[in-house]
Amino acid sequence: MEPNDIDIGKRLQQARKNANLTQQKLADMMKLSVSYVKSTERGKKASLKYLFAVVENCHVSFDWLLTGVQDPAKSPQTIIKDAEIEQLLDVPRKLLNDPNPELQIWAKIQLQKAFADYYPTEK
Structure with missing residues (x-):
């Protein structure tokens, strides 16, 4: 399937709105003119630099932006910020x-079980 600039423009607009950004705010963030943002949302071919910036700032994937199909592994819901990762890691730490050494052993066993499919332990 070949990317269609009109459809990409619609997805650019949708990504911007989902990120709660105005055209002006997005343009300012990317050091572009508002007219450029408007024209790409109406179907003018977007630069690769602009597409990269939208992917990064609006938390969408290139797959979705270009084709409208979302790879579940790259879904915005799976993107975890560094602060969230640290918060999640605090519990096992x-x-x-x-x-209490018994609690340490229990925690280690539970983590090994939870991640056995991803990180098998050596025997």
Whole structure:
């Protein structure tokens, strides 16, 4: 399927709106004119630099932007920010560093079980 500039423009607009950005705000962020943003949303061919910036700032994938098909592995819902990762890692860190050795062993076993499919342990 070949990308269609009109459809890409609609998805550019949708991505911008979903990210709660105005055309002016997006243009300012990317150091572009508002007229450029407007024209790409109406179907003018967008530059690769602009597409990269929309993917990054609006948290969409190139797949979706160009074809309208979303790869589930690249879904915006799966994008986790560094702060969220740190927050998620705090629980196992606390468990593994707990002064109670039985709790440490239990936590280690639970983590090994939870991630066995992804990181098999050596026997």
